[in-house]
Amino acid sequence: MTIAQAVIHGDRLALARLLSQVENNVPDGRAALIELFPHTGKAHLLGVTGAPGTGKSSLVNQLVLHYRKTDERRVAIVAVDPSSPFTGGAVLGDRVRMRDLSGDPGVFIRSMATRGSLGGLAQATANIAQVFDAAGFDTVIIETVGAGQSEVDVARLAHTTLVVEAPGLGDEIQAIKAGILEIADILVVNKADRPGVENTEKALKSMLELAHPTQRVFRHHGVSMDVSVVEENPHEDIWIPPILRTVSIDGHGIAELAESIARHVAHLRLSGDWAVRERARLEVELEMLIRDELVGQFREKVPQKNYEDVLEKVVRRDLSPWEAVKSLMNGRLK
Amino acid sequence: MTIAQAVIHGDRLALARLLSQVENNVPDGRAALIELFPHTGKAHLLGVTGAPGTGKSSLVNQLVLHYRKTDERRVAIVAVDPSSPFTGGAVLGDRVRMRDLSGDPGVFIRSMATRGSLGGLAQATANIAQVFDAAGFDTVIIETVGAGQSEVDVARLAHTTLVVEAPGLGDEIQAIKAGILEIADILVVNKADRPGVENTEKALKSMLELAHPTQRVFRHHGVSMDVSVVEENPHEDIWIPPILRTVSIDGHGIAELAESIARHVAHLRLSGDWAVRERARLEVELEMLIRDELVGQFREKVPQKNYEDVLEKVVRRDLSPWEAVKSLMNGRLK
Numbered sequence: 001m002t003i004a005q006a007v008i009h010g011d012r013l014a015l016a017r018l019l020s021q022v023e024n025n026v027p028d029g030r031a032a033l034i035e036l037f038p039h040t041g042k043a044h045l046l047g048v049t050g051a052p053g054t055g056k057s058s059l060v061n062q063l064v065l066h067y068r069k070t071d072e073r074r075v076a077i078v079a080v081d082p083s084s085p086f087t088g089g090a091v092l093g094d095r096v097r098m099r100d101l102s103g104d105p106g107v108f109i110r111s112m113a114t115r116g117s118l119g120g121l122a123q124a125t126a127n128i129a130q131v132f133d134a135a136g137f138d139t140v141i142i143e144t145v146g147a148g149q150s151e152v153d154v155a156r157l158a159h160t161t162l163v164v165e166a167p168g169l170g171d172e173i174q175a176i177k178a179g180i181l182e183i184a185d186i187l188v189v190n191k192a193d194r195p196g197v198e199n200t201e202k203a204l205k206s207m208l209e210l211a212h213p214t215q216r217v218f219r220h221h222g223v224s225m226d227v228s229v230v231e232e233n234p235h236e237d238i239w240i241p242p243i244l245r246t247v248s249i250d251g252h253g254i255a256e257l258a259e260s261i262a263r264h265v266a267h268l269r270l271s272g273d274w275a276v277r278e279r280a281r282l283e284v285e286l287e288m289l290i291r292d293e294l295v296g297q298f299r300e301k302v303p304q305k306n307y308e309d310v311l312e313k314v315v316r317r318d319l320s321p322w323e324a325v326k327s328l329m330n331g332r333l334k
Numbered sequence: 335m336t337i338a339q340a341v342i343h344g345d346r347l348a349l350a351r352l353l354s355q356v357e358n359n360v361p362d363g364r365a366a367l368i369e370l371f372p373h374t375g376k377a378h379l380l381g382v383t384g385a386p387g388t389g390k391s392s393l394v395n396q397l398v399l400h401y402r403k404t405d406e407r408r409v410a411i412v413a414v415d416p417s418s419p420f421t422g423g424a425v426l427g428d429r430v431r432m433r434d435l436s437g438d439p440g441v442f443i444r445s446m447a448t449r450g451s452l453g454g455l456a457q458a459t460a461n462i463a464q465v466f467d468a469a470g471f472d473t474v475i476i477e478t479v480g481a482g483q484s485e486v487d488v489a490r491l492a493h494t495t496l497v498v499e500a501p502g503l504g505d506e507i508q509a510i511k512a513g514i515l516e517i518a519d520i521l522v523v524n525k526a527d528r529p530g531v532e533n534t535e536k537a538l539k540s541m542l543e544l545a546h547p548t549q550r551v552f553r554h555h556g557v558s559m560d561v562s563v564v565e566e567n568p569h570e571d572i573w574i575p576p577i578l579r580t581v582s583i584d585g586h587g588i589a590e591l592a593e594s595i596a597r598h599v600a601h602l603r604l605s606g607d608w609a610v611r612e613r614a615r616l617e618v619e620l621e622m623l624i625r626d627e628l629v630g631q632f633r634e635k636v637p638q639k640n641y642e643d644v645l646e647k648v649v650r651r652d653l654s655p656w657e658a659v660k661s662l663m664n665g666r667l668k
Contacts, residue, residue, distance in 0.1 A: 030656060037654035275649075282648050282655065289659045294628040297663075314616050315609075320371035321616065322364060325623045329631075 003028070004035035007135050012108070015135055019110055022127045033127055036134035041278065043076075043133040044265055047158030048143045049183075054166040055190045058248040060143050061101060066254050068106055073139055076132035079111040080125055080144045108137065123288050126157050126281075156183065156284070159277055160264045162257075164188045165204065167196035184241050185264050188257065192245035204243050239267050306331055337362070338369035341469050346442070349469055353444055356461045367461055370468035375612065377410075377467035378599055381492030382477045383517075388500040389524045392582040394477050395435060400588050402440055407473055410466035413445040414459055414478045442471065457622050460491050460615075490517065490618070493611055494598045496591075498522045499538065501530035518575050519598050522591060526579035538577055573601050640665055 003021075006014035021029030050056050057079070064075050101107045110128060112121070125142060132140045142158055163184035187208070189200050242260055246253035268274035310328055313319040319327070337355075340348035355363030384390050391413070398409050435441045444462060446455070459476060466474045476492055497518035521542070523534050576594055580587035602608040644662055647653040653661070 034654040034656055038651045041651055279645070279649050283645055285655050286645060286648060286658055289655050290632065290662065291625060291629055293659050293663060294632055295625055298624065298628055311613070311617055311620060314620060315613050317372045317375055320368040321619050321623050322368055324620055325627050328624065329627060 002032070002035060004032040004134075007032070007036065007131065008039060010136070012105070015108065015131070018131055019128060022131055023112060023124050025124065029127075033130060036131060039134040040130050041133065043129075043137055043140045044160070045129055045133075045158040046139055046141045046261065047156075047161040047183075048141060048164060049161065050164030050166075050188075050190075054164045055248050056143060056164045059164060059188065059190050059246060059254075060141055062246075062248045062251050062254045063257060064101060064107060064141070066251070066258050067139065068104060070258070072106065074106045074137045075139045075141065076108045076135075076137040077110065077141045077143060078125060078128050078132070079109065080121065080142065108132065108135075122157070123285070123292075126285055129157060157281060159268055159274060160185045160261055162186045162188055162261075164190050165200055166191040167194045167200045185239065186257070186260050187241055187243045188246055189243065190246050190248055192253065193247045197245065201243055201245070208241060208243070239264065239271075239273075302328055302331060336366070336369060338366040338468075341366070341370065341465065342373060344470070346439070349442065349465070352465055353462060356465055357446060357458050359458065363461075367464060370465060373468040374464050375467065377463075377471055377474045378494070379463055379467075379492045380473055380475045380595065381490075381495040381517075382475060382498060383495065384498030384500075384522075384524075388498045389582050390477060390498045393498060393522065393524050393580060393588075394475055396580075396582045396585050396588045397592060398435060398441060398475070400585070400592050401473065402438060404592070406440065408440045408471045409473045409475065410442045410469075410471040411444065411475045411477060412459060412462050412466070413443065414455065414476065442466065442469075456491070457619070457626075460619055463491060491615055493602060493608060494519045494595055496520045496522055496595075498524050499534055500525040501528045501534045519573065520591070520594050521575055521577045522580055523577065524580050524582055526587065527581045531579065535577055535579070542575060542577070573598065573605075573607075636662055636665060 001009075003014050003018050007018055018029065018032055022033060023029075048056055048060055060077060064077065067073050067075055101109065112124065112128065129140050129142060161183050163186075165187065166189065187204050189197055189204070191197075244253055244257055244260060246257055248254070265274075268277070307328065310319065310324045314321055314324050335343075337348050337352050341352055352363065352366055356367060357363075382390055382394055394411060398411065401407050401409055435443065444466075446458065446462065463474050463476060495517050497520075499521065500523065521538050523531055523538070525531075578587055578591055578594060580591055582588070599608075602611070641662065644653065644658045648655055648658050
């Protein structure tokens with residue numbers, strides 16, 4: 001039995017081993033991914049993002065506990081932590097989680113730290129999600145820390161994206177700056193028992209009103225639409241991101257959040273957006289792989305010596321970077 | 335006279351026009367960049383990054399006012415604002431600045447909003463900095479909002495990078511998570527008149543102690559070194575990032591900051607790190623251009639129809655993304 005077959009048959013040890021192979025991008029991992037690919041496309045991919053300090057991880061834990069209590073679905077968590085290697089953030093996060101969710105065979109948690117390039121992280125996360133999908137997990141939660149471009153890229157992998165805020169973090173500004181509101185399907189104001197919750201909610205609402213007509217509707221349907229039209233004609237094709245309050249410590253609002261996620265999945269299926277997002281996601285993946293392959297082939301064909309010589313000329317300002325590229329490309333074609 | 339020549343001769347109108355051409359990546363802009371490239375390599379590139387709310391922009395304004403008062407150097411500011419297109423953050427930031435710095439012919443400010451991909455933004459910022467360099471600005475300040483990977487990438491363009499923090503923003507955590515401490519040459523605790531400044535400073539100090547031996551020293555010299563050794567043997571080759579306090583509203587600490595930046599420039603020159611950073615920067619730029627060129631050539635060679643067919647097979651799970659790439663590459667080679 002191949003490792004891919006073992007994973008499909010529910011072998012947790014094989015799953016853990018394969019996840020490492022995939023994260024480290026070793027040839028065995030890639031072979032297994034090819035074998036697993038026909039078994040993917042069933043899981044619901046749920047992205048959860050937001051600034052540090054919003055209580056994102058405990059919110060995810062509560063949501064998973066809720067799922068396990070109410071409908072027995074199998075849930076995998078991919079925690080993407082772009083912390084620097086020496087802080088060990090990912091490991092710490094894992095330990096806290098383990099307290100709540102360990103010992104449940106229907107839950108699997110995988111932490112990833114940023115390694116190498118940005119494209120690399122998004123690609124590795126996509127691959128990890130595919131493994132969980134093929135292994136039969138019904139929901140794969142992709143949790144990212146922060147609000148930078150890398151988190152946005154990772155969140156784009158998901159069918160449904162939650163953006164988590166909390167009162168009093170200067171988060172209104174953060175959300176605006178990072179443009180993460182544009183990717184939010186559901187907005188969660190966590191720690192809603194804290195003062196300032198109304199302000200946070202109000203700021204999110206006005207941002208949404210601004211963002212909604214030009215951004216979201218346009219993106220999904222290729223036509224721009226006035227917000228007044230949207231509000232007067234509610235239609236299954238239009239999803240207006242709801243704003244929910246939660247308190248992850250006591251579980252307040254978690255059931256409503258789960259319900260809202262289920263409604264979004266239903267909307268995706270009815271409107272055809274599920275297929276649109278699947279296609280967009282696979283296209284991005286294909287483009288990343290093409291780029292990596294092209295660069296790899298180029299590196300093989302151009303001798304290191306040529307490359308160094310040309311770089312030296314650029315450093316000395318004898319050759320502009322554009323002329324250097326032209327010269328390297330011509331060398332390659334000979 | 336070409337637009338590049340006009341820029342070299344100090345024509346501000348030509349400069350503004352060229353910056354737009356370069357930001358929009360039009361062919362005229364590229365031709366001018368090639369013409370300008372031999373005139374680059376003189377300016378000091380100063381990166382300034384940090385979370386929203388740290389008062390980064392007013393700090394930059396104060397620093398520029400200080401430079402203009404004390405040594406008459408010409409300063410350009412590239413403000414990179416990864417806000418979403420509809421918030422208009424970049425435009426707003428520009429207006430605030432204009433109040434302080436407008437009318438000074440020795441200062442030029444350019445705001446950029448994120449357009450398209452991440453690589454695109456870093457590349458465009460590098461190009462804008464090159465134009466200012468060739469136009470004879472002595473210092474080019476690259477100011478980025480936030481603490482995500484995109485900001486780190488942009489900051490890597492700089493010779494000297496300031497990381498700005500402020501008390502009471504939960505910023506200790508942010509710095510750790512985003513790993514921006516690793517790129518800091520100088521740490522600034524701005525808004526130092528606020529309560530909590532000692533805590534912020536303490537958190538930064540302990541992070542630095544953790545980061546310093548394994549990260550910074552290793553990165554610059556290819557050897558790992560114990561922090562005790564570093565402290566007992568101060569040497570011009572070793573730069574320990576200082577932590578400075580500033581209050582940008584009243585200008586407190588700005589002169590000390592300017593002095594610290596000057597010391598870092600001297601260190602870069604003495605240790606040979608200036609050349610090392612120049613080379614690394616140009617290599618990254620060369621690699622980005624090679625990648626773009628390869629992808630462009632690929633798109634020209636593969637008919638859109640083939641690409642769509644293969645993508646369709648991937649969507650239907652008939653073909654894995656890796657097999658799809660192989661198939662497209664083989665088609666291209668025929």
